[in-house]
Amino acid sequence: xxxxxxxxAIVGTGQTPFARQLPESEKTLACRAVLAALDDAxxxxxxxxxxxxxxMEETDEVEVAKSIGAGDIxxxxxxxxxxxxxxxxVAHLAAxxxxxxxxxxxxxxxxxxxxxxxxWKNTTAQLPTPAQWTRPFxxxxxxxxxxxxxxxxxxxxxxTRDHFFNVALACRNRANQNPAAIMYERPLTRDMYMNSxxxxxPLCLFDNCLxxxxxxxxxxVSAERARDCRRRPVYVHSAAQGLPAQHHGMVNYWNDDPLTxxxxxxxxxxxxxxxFGPDDVxxxxxxxxxxxxxxxSLEGYGFCGRGEGAAFTEGGALESGGRLPINTGGGGxxxxxxxxxxxxxxxxxxxxxxxxxxxxxxxTCLVTAGEGVPTSALLLRS
Amino acid sequence: xxDSHTESDHHPDxxxxxxxxxxxxxxxxxxxxYAAQGELRVQACAATGCGELRFPPRPCCxxxxxFESEWxxxxxxxxxxxxxxxxxxxxxxxxxxxxxxxxxxxxxxxxHIRLVGNVVAEPGAALDSVxxxxxxxxxxxxxxxxxxxxxxxxxxxxxxxQWLLERS
Numbered sequence: 001x002x003x004x005x006x007x008x009a010i011v012g013t014g015q016t017p018f019a020r021q022l023p024e025s026e027k028t029l030a031c032r033a034v035l036a037a038l039d040d041a042x043x044x045x046x047x048x049x050x051x052x053x054x055x056m057e058e059t060d061e062v063e064v065a066k067s068i069g070a071g072d073i074x075x076x077x078x079x080x081x082x083x084x085x086x087x088x089x090v091a092h093l094a095a096x097x098x099x100x101x102x103x104x105x106x107x108x109x110x111x112x113x114x115x116x117x118x119x120w121k122n123t124t125a126q127l128p129t130p131a132q133w134t135r136p137f138x139x140x141x142x143x144x145x146x147x148x149x150x151x152x153x154x155x156x157x158x159x160t161r162d163h164f165f166n167v168a169l170a171c172r173n174r175a176n177q178n179p180a181a182i183m184y185e186r187p188l189t190r191d192m193y194m195n196s197x198x199x200x201x202p203l204c205l206f207d208n209c210l211x212x213x214x215x216x217x218x219x220x221v222s223a224e225r226a227r228d229c230r231r232r233p234v235y236v237h238s239a240a241q242g243l244p245a246q247h248h249g250m251v252n253y254w255n256d257d258p259l260t261x262x263x264x265x266x267x268x269x270x271x272x273x274x275x276f277g278p279d280d281v282x283x284x285x286x287x288x289x290x291x292x293x294x295x296x297s298l299e300g301y302g303f304c305g306r307g308e309g310a311a312f313t314e315g316g317a318l319e320s321g322g323r324l325p326i327n328t329g330g331g332g333x334x335x336x337x338x339x340x341x342x343x344x345x346x347x348x349x350x351x352x353x354x355x356x357x358x359x360x361x362x363x364t365c366l367v368t369a370g371e372g373v374p375t376s377a378l379l380l381r382s
Numbered sequence: 383x384x385d386s387h388t389e390s391d392h393h394p395d396x397x398x399x400x401x402x403x404x405x406x407x408x409x410x411x412x413x414x415x416y417a418a419q420g421e422l423r424v425q426a427c428a429a430t431g432c433g434e435l436r437f438p439p440r441p442c443c444x445x446x447x448x449f450e451s452e453w454x455x456x457x458x459x460x461x462x463x464x465x466x467x468x469x470x471x472x473x474x475x476x477x478x479x480x481x482x483x484x485x486x487x488x489x490x491x492x493x494h495i496r497l498v499g500n501v502v503a504e505p506g507a508a509l510d511s512v513x514x515x516x517x518x519x520x521x522x523x524x525x526x527x528x529x530x531x532x533x534x535x536x537x538x539x540x541x542x543x544q545w546l547l548e549r550s
Contacts, residue, residue, distance in 0.1 A: 121473065123402060130438050132404035132414075134498045136542055138476045138509055139484045144468050148486055152464035155519045201467035201481065246444065253463070253486050253496045254437055 005273060007098040009226035009233035010090065010380070012041025012219035013345040018182050018336035021115035022213035029215035030059040030110035031067045037217040038068075042230035043104055050075040050102030050220075052089040054339060056082055059110055075102040081249070083287055083332075083370030084262065086340035087378045091239035093220045103221065109341040110215035134251050143208055143290065145250045146372055147200040150292040153259055154202060159310035161202065164291040165193045168206045168333055170318035171288060175330025178356040182210055183334040207291040209332035216341040218348065234351040237364075238273040238379040242266030250373050262375040263300025263368065270377050271302065278302040281379075282362040283350050284324055285343035288331040293371045294318070301366060301377070320357055328357040343367050344378070351382040401475045403540045409439040412453050418541045420527040423453040424495055437495045458525035459490035460545070462501070465517055482509035487523055487545055501545045502526075512547065522548040 014036025016022065016029050024032075038045055048070040051061045061076045075096040079085030086109070093105030120141045139145060153159055172188040175181035188206065196205040226233035242265035246255040271277060278301060286297045295309025303324060304312045317323040329335045329346035336342050347365040349355040355362075362382075369376040406414050409425075416423040425439040429448035442449045465485040470477045482500065489495045503511035506528035523545040 118471075123473065129407055129410065132406055132410050133438055136402045136404050136540075137484050137498050137500050138401075138468055138472070138479075138482055139466070139498055140468065140472060140476060144466050144484060147466040147468075148464045148484070151466065152486075152519070155464070198467065198469040198481070200469065203466075248438070251498070253498065254494075256494055 002098065003273070004094055004098055004236065004239055005275070006235045006237055006381070007223055008094040008220050009223055009235045010218050010348050011221055011226050011229040011231055011233055012037040012039070012043065013217070013348050014038070014040055015180070015216040015342070015345060016214050018180060018212050018214040018338070019114065020182070020211065020213065022112065026110045026112050026215070027059045027063055027067070029112075029213070030064055030108055030217075033110060033215035033217040034064060034068055034106055034108050037106065037108075037219045040231060041219040041221075043219060043221070045069045046071045047104045048106050049073055050093050050096050050105030052077045052079070052092045052105065052107045054078060054082070054085045054089065054109055055080040056339070057109060064108070075105070079376070081370065081374040083289060083339040084373035084375040086287070086344060086369040086376065087239065087367055088241050088369065088376035090218065090220060090236065090344060090378055091241065091376060094236045094239055097220060097222055103225070105220040106217055107220065108215065108217035109339050111338055112213040113337060114211045114213040116213075130248060130251050139251070141200070142250060143200045143203055146290045146292060147203045148253065149258060149372065150290070151202045153292060153296065153310075156259065157307035157310060159292075159295060161194065161204075163295060163310035163313050164207050165190055166313035166318060167288065167291040167294045168193060171327045171331040171333040173319060174328045174357045175334035178329050178335060181330040181335040182212060183330060203290060203292075206333075209289045209337040210334070212336040212338055214336050214338050216338055216345050218345060232352050232382065234348045235381050236378060237275070237381045238270050239377070240266045240269035240273070241374070241376045242269070243374040247374065252372065259296065260306075261296060261300060261372050263297045263371045263377075266368075266375050266377045267301045270379060274379050276364060280364055281324065281366050282364050283328060283347075283359040284326045284366040285328070285331070285347045285368070286326050286366070287340045287343060287368045287370045287375075288327055288333045289337065289370060291333070294326065297368055297371045298324075300371065301368065320359070325357070325359050328355050328359065340369050347378070347380050351380055402473070404542065409441060413439060414540065416453060417527060417543055420541075422456045422458045422525045422543055424456055424489070424492070425451050426454045428452040435492050435495055437497070456489055456491050460487040460497070460523050460525070461490065462486070462517065462519055462521045462523060463488040463496055464519060465501075467514055476509075479509045481514070483512065483514060483517055485517070485545065497543065499543055499545050501547060504546070505544060516547060524548055
């Protein structure tokens, strides 16, 4: 059977500035990020024949392709479930390239979440299921939906707000090293965290990701072609999506065990295809729309046992030099929240040796997409 | 009681001040019809030898794939599985009552069946009518129904279940 293992590589990344408000349109930002990624790779836009993004991406393939001057596109794909689709955009292109459906793939995400509308305020577009079972009762926002799981997790396993603070602090500390991060010059203290306002108790302001305008993109080609590119290739070693049996999306309250989410499903497939395991991961970029997603993901991807994710964050484990440095650009909590795409590009930077919080000799990186929704993940290696 | 409107004063400009009502689909409709009669019912497979309860409702049984279903009446007894206290920014009608509780209740009759709702001081009371200090995971609750009140306040007249803390 054909395998995806190391068959393709990320050879270019691009990004716009990140800010609460950028003057340009999402479409313009998308084009800037895509062209920057192609320039980074040293590949002409006319060579692009594969595109992938999120179903929530507002700039579609037609607009990107005709604006950047792409050639004939022979593969295009969009992945659903918000931030759960981030890594799958790369995975779909990798599969397409490995099977000859395309040769130069570009994945991207452009979003004005900082200055644009809050999706949860659109009450006319509310879906009948499962919104009819949640929204009338004031469970309106992702923070409310994940907060429900967070309090149950705290109750069941003894997790505390200090554990969530450990996550927020690690991300903020890395952002303080990253001039591109929104929180570059804004340190976080425990006092600030504990005294901040609630968004949805048990989640406070600093448990929530940023609201950001920005765009990112990356370029994927075959391993053979990657050797001729401008940059050191970062290989897609393994890729997986995860929609567990009887899963219900972000309001996953109705299966036997709501605290084992899509990460567990994606992880089983991811590690099954890989030459190495969790102990061999040098650095991880873990989807952090909310701090409790990190302990849940640490469990799901096998860095610790069930219920041990919170304790794993103790003793600086997530910091530089710790057991598993995470979100080394600052993540969604402190660099930018662009549906997790900056976690992919930060993974590439680590394996090129160019991160602003470089893990010495990093050769393997786990990147994850949104946990709590149907998800995806990548194992990258240099 | 807050926000009690009658059909006659329904006006689009007021919609922003109302709590959301369920956007019902075909599978969920029986739940709301029974709720309007003051009954808490959950969809169950009607195939011989199966009978598995399922929630949220869906067209066929994930255990035996039968499309036959019935709605079984529950006792209305449950326990708080988890809860949050949302604070603004929220939609206006919710912000007006924030912080309020939103809970997930597991049913005593079938603990894997869980319902999102609000714990209130009495049927029809506001979402913030219970002291948050009285909420805890595991607390026993009982379903209550009041037409056009509480979480369903407004002109719609849709009845949604609410939850009352049991005296322990």
